[in-house]
Amino acid sequence: MHDPQIGAAMGQLIASNRSQTWLTRLIDMEYWLACNEERAAQARFGAVMCCCGPCAMYRRSALTLLLDQYEAQFFRGKPSDFGEDRHLTILMLKAGFRTEYVSDAIAATVVPDRLGPYLRQQLRWARSTFRDTFLALRLLPELDGYLTLDVIGQNLGPLLLALSSLAALAQLLIVGSVPWWTGLTIAAMTMVRCSVAALRARDLRFLGFSLHTPINIFLLLPL
Template sequence: AQIAAITQSSGDLILNVDSDTTIAPDVVSKLAHKMRDPAVGAAMGQMKASNQADTWLTRLIDMEYWLACNEERAAQARFGAVMCCCGPCAMYRRSAMLSLLDQYETQLYRGKPSDFGEDRHLTILMLSAGFRTEYVPSAIAATVVPDTMGVYLRQQLRWARSTFRDTLLALPVLPGLDRYLTLDAIGQNVGLLLLALSVLTGIGQFALTATVPWWTILVIGSMTLVRCSVAAYRARELRFLGFALHTLLNIFLLIPLKAYALCTLS
């Protein structure tokens, strides 16, 4: 359906909005303003959870989206290359999309068709073609997020596979981008690995010596507190202190899930 819409469209710009996403009245104008620069191939808005108030999980995901947009994407945009223009609300240059359509439609990974992570894959194709990708924080879009753990973990599994796959596909692109983007890609993957090793080391210490790995707990707890405090200060919202709960979610559920995603990537 998306491919058909692209080929049958006639404007200069194409706005992609998910069916469960509501955009603010000024989103189109703000994204279009950013796209006035012909060097920009895609621009995304800031994502929020429309069902934020439903459960503790939706509140946590809403904060996760804020951090992903206003830390990760904002930093990447500063250097001209948002590595994933999120599918729920992103604008693309039609001429660029048409030139990339064959590659986009026939996504392959290790010679096999791949049908997940379309937004990240399209962003990488845009960067490969020499376009910039941007983030517009004032273009607000609200999307429905998972409200149960099972749905959330299935979503995270898809996203983890997409991230691992497209990180590999982006490797040839990174040398042509600002060096920060290479550092960012390394940091996101090495940081996850270091956290996993720290947790495994702590578990090993407890299992072998029956002693609590206080230093490991202290370091992880301190880093969590600093991150949440900075987010609370920047967002001017104390609720971000509660994002510390995400560290436990990350350690006990998301890291094992991402390890599984990497092992089953095909």
């Protein structure tokens, strides 16, 4: 944090209870991907869009400057008390500070070991992402074009997956034919992503992250 232009930095987040259940192993891989792919890519352009709470550091002078805005979070006229880490990160960027990712700084956190708490957590985070996208819209033209594409992808990706799933379900129910192409396309994209992660991390367990796709389709998207 020697650079005065850096307002916040985050490290790599891991699950301290990774070996507890199949779900905690899956979440640990999800954190690795979020940190070492998404955040690492954003950091190359000086703007990590969310410095995760368990492993974030903020410049005190910058935090003091933004404290009043941070404490008065409203969305559509109502107080909002979720996604405070993403909200504070966006405020830092709007104030002209850079946000960085430091892969050598590692923090461990306890993650949900059952589907119910995990799904509720993911729902809160999804709401935070969509809410703060509106806050970041006026900021994006000042940042690199890649970050605009990244934000668009984060918001449109789940929507496109939902539409594809609904179209496949409609084809199955109305036409009576199995939507092979939709299923194969989703499966292929999933395996490509997991294979790249396994190659980059040099860890074959990331092939098992493919299980996250059916959780997304059948459990998260309906929420």
